[in-house]
Amino acid sequence: MVAMPDSEESKRVLxxxxxMGAILAIKSYRITLDPAPAVPLLPCLDHEAMLHQSIPPxxxxxxxxxxxxDIHELVFIPGRRRIRIDTVSTWGESPDASRERLxxxxxxxxxxxxxxxxxxxxxxxxxRVAAACRAQVTLRDVLLGRDMARIQSGIxxxxxxxxxxxxxxxxxxxxxxTVTGPLLAAAGVVLFLVLETTNQRLGDxxxxxxxxxxxxxxxxxxxxxxxxxxxxxxxxxxxxxRAAEYGLILAERKRLGK
Numbered sequence: 001m002v003a004m005p006d007s008e009e010s011k012r013v014l015x016x017x018x019x020m021g022a023i024l025a026i027k028s029y030r031i032t033l034d035p036a037p038a039v040p041l042l043p044c045l046d047h048e049a050m051l052h053q054s055i056p057p058x059x060x061x062x063x064x065x066x067x068x069x070d071i072h073e074l075v076f077i078p079g080r081r082r083i084r085i086d087t088v089s090t091w092g093e094s095p096d097a098s099r100e101r102l103x104x105x106x107x108x109x110x111x112x113x114x115x116x117x118x119x120x121x122x123x124x125x126x127x128r129v130a131a132a133c134r135a136q137v138t139l140r141d142v143l144l145g146r147d148m149a150r151i152q153s154g155i156x157x158x159x160x161x162x163x164x165x166x167x168x169x170x171x172x173x174x175x176x177x178t179v180t181g182p183l184l185a186a187a188g189v190v191l192f193l194v195l196e197t198t199n200q201r202l203g204d205x206x207x208x209x210x211x212x213x214x215x216x217x218x219x220x221x222x223x224x225x226x227x228x229x230x231x232x233x234x235x236x237x238x239x240x241x242r243a244a245e246y247g248l249i250l251a252e253r254k255r256l257g258k
Contacts, residue, residue, distance in 0.1 A: 006078035007032050010059045013076050013083075016109055020102075021066040024143040025249050030057035031078075040252030045241045056080055062090070062143055065102060070094035071140055072102055076113070083110060085117045089242070091130035093139055125235040132165075133158060133242050142246045148254065155246045162240035169232035 010031050017023060026037060029044035047055045060075040071093040075084040083106055085099055099117060107115050120126035133139075137154030145151050 009078040022064045024062040027060040040249045042248040068098045070098040081113050083113045088120050088126050129238045159243035165236035
């Protein structure tokens with residue numbers, strides 16, 4: 001197999017990170033690690049699901065800090081010389097002080113890399129996604145737990161919740177589509193009647209302003225509920241992908257006997 005670009009640099013970074021703590025699992029996007037490390041190795045689902053090719057090749061690793069026993073996710077992009085500490089997938093597994101200490105250590109070991117910390121996005125509802133996931137199964141259990149049957153049961157519950165969330169987002173989306181037509185028709189009638197009765201008092205300029213205000217208000221309402229439906233769909237997809245990732249990690253652990 002022909003090695004993908006940046007594979008040698010990725011292996012070097014992984015070896016160096018392995019001196020800081022135990023590497024528990026690796027996610028790879030368009031980078032081949034050969035030979036494959038003896039840890040769960042899976043594709044980066046967040047970016048594999050995208051249909052464009054603008055995402056640079058990268059590798060992400062879940063690491064258990066040897067000093068604090070906290071779990072961190074590090075994403076390194078060899079082609080751009082960047083390392084990102086992602087706090088979203090490890091939400092609740094490490095405090096801010098531990099991440100700051102890790103950032104200092106990484107900056108010392110990789111002076112030629114730009115080090116950043118990524119927090120949860122409000123728009124994507126990532127804190128709510130993390131809370132929903134942790135309520136069923138924790139990342140620490142998936143990576144280190146010994147009761148495989150219990151962990152598998154938690155993953156199945158999480159996958160079911162993700163499916164239900166996706167159905168709820170469809171209800172919201174269809175609700176917006178259903179009421180848009182009747183509301184626009186009713187608004188047109190009301191607007192016509194209002195303008196007829198107020199035309200003499202408001203004048204042409206006042207009528208024009210009133211028309212724009214009503215249309216703008218309706219457009220804002222429809223835009224809000226439309227974006228809300230999109231947000232719910234995004235959250236449902238993230239929960240489902242998290243359940244899929246956990247399932248792949250657990251399957252790899254069973255294969256490796258870990």
